[in-house]
Amino acid sequence: xxxxxxxxxxxxxxxxxxxxxxxxxxxxxxxxxxxxxxxxxxxxxxxxxxxxxxxxxxxxxxxxxxxxxxxxxxxxxxxxxxxx
Numbered sequence: 001x002x003x004x005x006x007x008x009x010x011x012x013x014x015x016x017x018x019x020x021x022x023x024x025x026x027x028x029x030x031x032x033x034x035x036x037x038x039x040x041x042x043x044x045x046x047x048x049x050x051x052x053x054x055x056x057x058x059x060x061x062x063x064x065x066x067x068x069x070x071x072x073x074x075x076x077x078x079x080x081x082x083x084x
Contacts, residue, residue: 006075056081
């Protein structure tokens with residue numbers, strides 16, 4: 001899976017829980033490739049991004065089947081400010 005920072009600023013992206021283990025510091029335009037969890041049933045992850053001020057600027061709940069249809073790419077960009 002690849003995660004791309006589509007924001008024009010450095011962001012912190014969490015690919016699960018909001019802990020250091022799941023945090024990615026991403027520069028503008030940077031793409032990071034990492035594994036995806038498999039298990040029983042459809043794997044789901046909550047992807048969140050925060051700007052330097054600590055404000056949530058992106059949130060999406062991603063499901064394995066949907067991600068496969070998107071070429072295993074998550075575009076962290078404006079337009080998804082929250083999961084609510």
